[in-house]
Amino acid sequence: MAEMSSSLAVTGAAMDAPVSSSVAEMGAMNAPVSSSLGVMGPLLKKIDSLLPLDYRLRGPLKDRVALLKVDLEEISVALVEQSMVDFPNEMAKYWMNEVRELCYDIEDFIDDMMLTHADAKMRSVQSFKVGRVKIPWLPKTVRPCTRAARIAELRALVREAIERHGRYLDGCTSSSRSLFTVYGHIPLMYAEAANYLVGVDDTKTKLIKWITDEEQHPAETTNYLVGVNDVKIKLIKWLTDENEQQLKMVVITGHAGVGKTTLAKQLYREVGQQFECRAFVRASRKPDMRRLLEGILSQVQQHRCPSNSYTVQNLIDNLIKHLQNKRYVIVIDDLWETISWDIVASAFPEGNNCSRIITTTEIEGVALECCDYQSDNILKMKPLGREDSGKLLLNLVFGPECLCPEQLKGAFDIIIKKCAGLPLATICVSGLLTTQPDNPKLWQHVQEFLCSNLSTDSTLEERLQEILKLSYNSLPHYLKTCLMYLSMYPEGYTMQKFDLVKQWTAEGFICAIEGTDTWEEVADSYFEELVNRGMIQPVDINYNGEITHRPSEDIIARLVGYRSTSAIPDMQRNQLV
Template sequence: MSSSLFAASAMEAPMSSSLGAMGPLLRKLHALLAPDYRLPKPLKHGIELLKEDLEELSADLLEQSMADTPNHKAVYWMDEVRELSYEAEDCIDDMMLRHTGDGAKTRPVRSHRVSRVKVSRLFKSIKPRTRVSKIAELRTLVLEASERRERYHLDDCASSSSRVFTGHNRVPGLYGQLTGFLVGVDDLKIKLTKWLTEDADQQLKVMCIDGPAGVGKTTLAKQLYRELGEQFDCWAFVRASRMSDTKRLLGDILSQVQRCRLPSYSCEVQNLIDNLMKYLQDKRYFIVIDDLWETTTWDIVKSAFPDGKNYSRIITTAETDSVALECCGYQSDNILKMKPLGSHASAELFFSIVFGSEHRCPDQLKEVSDRIIRKCGGLPLATICIAGLLASQMDNSELWHHLQKCLCSKLSTSPTLEEMLKEVLNLSYSSLPYYLKTCLLYLTMYPEGYTMWKVDLLKQWISEGFITAKEEKEVEEMADSYFYELVNRGMIQPEQINHNDEVYSCTMHHTQCQICDQAIRCNTVAIAITFLFWTSQMFAF
C-alpha cells in the first residue's frame, strides 16, 4: 500500500487502539483550513504544514500497526505517537474552542492509558504566546517522532513483517452456520438428549460436560438448551467466570426462571437461594451453568436447587476434573468427557466455513489447509477463528502459506491444547484491522462472562467515535457490519439469536478476554469510557 493510501486511510479513521486520535486530529485540522475559519495567513500556513507532517506520520503509524509481530522498538514508538496524537488533539480542540467560542466537541475520557513519553509536560511548558507558536511546537514534536522512527530503523522491521492479514475484505455472512455448528459430537448429543427427555429417574440429576477450553462444551450445552428447554416448566442458561460472583449467578438464574427483572444487587445470597428454592420447589426445571471454575461456587449454588422428584435436570460445563466431579457428586458416570475433534470432523468444520464444502477447496490450497487444520488441535473455537480469517482471503495463497508458517514457528514443539488455542486466538486477534481491534478491546470493559446486548454495543461504539461515516444511517450499518465481522471471525460468540439468524446478544470466550487484556497492558491501548459508568451496581447479575 502506498504512503498516500496509508494517509488517506488514517484521515478516515475513527478513534482507535492502533492509530490513537490520528483520524479525528487530521479531520479537525482539515476543518480549520476551511474558509469559514478565516485564519491569518501565517497560522493557516503552519496548520497546512502540520497536517502534511501528521499525514506522513500517521501513514507510518498505520503501516507499523499492520505488522504481524512488531518488535519492542516498534511498540514503544507506536505508543509515543499515539500519545502525541492525543495531546495534539487536545491542543487543537482548545484552539477551535477559543476561535469559535461555541464549545467545540471534546474528546471522551480515556482509560487504560499509560504515557511512555510525557508529552503533556512539553505542552505545559509552551507559553500561551500565539497560536502560530503552538502549531510550530506541535510540528517539532511530530518531526522528532519521525526522526526516531528512522533512528529505530522501523522501516526495515515493517517491510520484513508480513501485512497480508489486514485487508479490509468483509467476511461472508457465516454467523448463522457458526452459532450451532456441531460436528463430531453426535454420540454425546444423543446421550444428553435421552438423559434430558427419556430418563425415568424422577430425582434431580446433574450432568457435567468436561473438556479443555475451546473444545465446544458451551456450543453443545447451548444447542441442547435451545432445543429442549421449553419441554420443562422453567429453564435458565447462565455463565460463570474465573472471577467467582455467586450473587450474580444466582440472580441470573432467578431472573430467567421467573421471566422477570433482575433482583436488586443489595439482595443477600441467602435470600436469593431461598427465593429460588421456593420458586422451583414444585416445578420441573432445566438449568445450564456454563464455565464453572470453582468448587466453592457450586457448593453454594447447588443449595438453591430443590429435589422435588419432578425429573429436573442440571447441566454444567467445566475445564477441570475436580470441578466436574464436585458437580456430579463424585459420580464419574455423570461426567461427559468432550475430546478434540478428529481430523475428519476438523476438516469438515474448516472447509464448510471457508468454502462451503471440502470439494470446493482449490487443489493448490489443500495441502496447506491440512497443515493449518492440524495446528488447530481439533479445537472447534481455534478452527472457527482461523477459518473466519481465511474465508475472506480465498484467492490469497500467500496469506495461507504465511499463516501456516506462523503457526508452525509458534507451535514447533509439542504444544498443549491450551497453548494451541491461545496462539491461534492471538494470531486471529493480530490479523484484525485496526477498526475491529478497537471495537473488540472495548468489550473488555464488561466483566468476564457478561452477556452483552448488540444494540447497546453498537450505540457505545458510535458514541465513542469508533465508527466514521457521512450519514447517520451509514454509521449504524457500519457498526452492525463490524459486529458481525467479529462474530464471523470467532472473536465473539453469539448468545441470543432469532429465527432469522440475527444476533441479539453476545459474549467473549475467557481465553479471548485474556488476549485482549494482554493487548491493553502491553500496548497501553486507549479506550474511551464516557458512555458507561463502571460500578459494581451496574453489573450486578
C-alpha cells in the same frame, strides 16, 4: 464502510508491495479513534475544518496550521505501516506510543483553538458594537503570536519523530508486516460456526434422549448403543439409572475450545421448551454470585426482574420456592470454582420431576464436585479426529458437502494437523481463509505461520493461544479497538448490544462516511462482525427480553485483556481503564 466492504488483503512481502503514501494517508484520515492509530484520523479531520476560507483564522496562523497538517500526514504514513506489524519490536512500540501521545497533545491544542474561535464568533453575533479597549494583561495563551509559537513547537516534535523513524525503524515494516489482514464481513456460515457441531452427533442425540425421556427400558437402551465409544458407554449408565426420575446432574468437561459450550447450548435450544422452567447462564473465573443467581431467577420467572434489594440468600430462597415441584433444566456454563457450585446448587430443590442440571468446566475437580464425585456423570469431550476436523474446516471455508481443491490439499492437511482437533482453533483459522478460499498463496501463508509458531510437542493450550493470536492480529484496527474496549468490564460480565455500541460511538471508535450509513448502522455492523468472527457470542436473554453478550471463551477474554494493557497508557484519556 469502504474498508469493511473490501475483500481480504494479503500483505505479505511475497504478495504485496509496501503501502503507498496516498493509501496510508487516506486510511489515517478516515480512521476513527483506535488503539493502534490513536486520534490521528479525527485530528486530521479537525485540522481540515480549520482551513476553509470562511473560518476566522488569520493568514499566517492558517498557513502554520496547514504546515502542521502536512507533517501529520507524513507521520501518519509511518504510523499506519507500523500498526500493520503483528509483533513490533520494543523500539517500534515506544515510537508508536510517543506519536500517539503527541497526537493527543496536538488535539488538545486544536480543540482549544476551535473553542476560542467558536466563542468569539458567538459573541460577535450576540453582542452590541461597543468601543474597543486595549487590555494589556490579556493572557498570552490566547494571543496569535503565542499560538504560532506553539504550532512551531509541535511541528518540531513531529519532525523529530519522523526523523527518528527514518533513522531507526525505516525498513522494519516490510520484513515483519502481517502476512494477512482480513477486512470485510465474514459469510453467514462462519457466523454460525459457534453453533456447528461435528463428530458429536451421536453424543448429542443420546444426551437429548437422556434429558427428555421420563422412562427408559434398560434392555432397549443397551441394544441401541451397542458398539459406541467410551463417552457413549457412560451415557448408557445414565440412561439405565433406576433413579432417573430424580434431579439428575451431568457435567461436560474438556479442554478450552473443544466444544463444551456449543454442545450445551444446542442441547438447551433443542429440548429446553419441554421443561416448565429453564435457564442458561455463564459463570467465570471469579463470578458475581448475586448476578449469576439473578440471571437464573429472571429466566425461570420468564424474564421478570428480581428486586434489586435481594441478597444472595434471598435469591436462593426465591429459586427454591419457584422451582419446587416443577420440571426444570438449568445450564451453568464455564464453572471454575467448587465454592461457586456449592452456592448455586443450594438453590435447586430435589424432586421426582425429571429435572436436569448441566454444567461445563475445564477443571476436573470442579466436575467431580458437581457430580458428588460420581465420575459416571461426567462427559469428557475430546478433540475431533482428523476426518471430523477436516469436515468442519471444509464446511466453514467452502460450504457443506464440498471437497478440498487438489492444489490446496497439502496446506489443508498441515493446517488440520496444527489445529489439533480443537473446533475453536479450526473456526478461527477458517476466518482467515473464508473470504479467499481458492487463493493458494493465502493457504500457504497460514500454513507457514502455523508451522513456524507451533512445534510437534506444543500443548493444546499453546496451539489454541497461537491461533487465537493470529485471528486477533488479522482483525482490522477498528475491530481490535472495539474488542479491547470489552476489557473494561468485570470478568464474566455480560453486556447488552445497545449499550455497548452507544459507548463505542461516544468514545469515537466509529467512523461513518458521509452520505452512506449512519453512526448507529456502522456501530451495529462492527458488533455483528465481532459476533460473526466468534469473538463475541450471545449468552442469554435478560429480564427485559434483550440478548446479552460476552467474549466467546475465557481464553479470548484473557487475550483481549492482555492486549489492552499495552494500550492503556494511550487510551487513558478515552477512559478505557
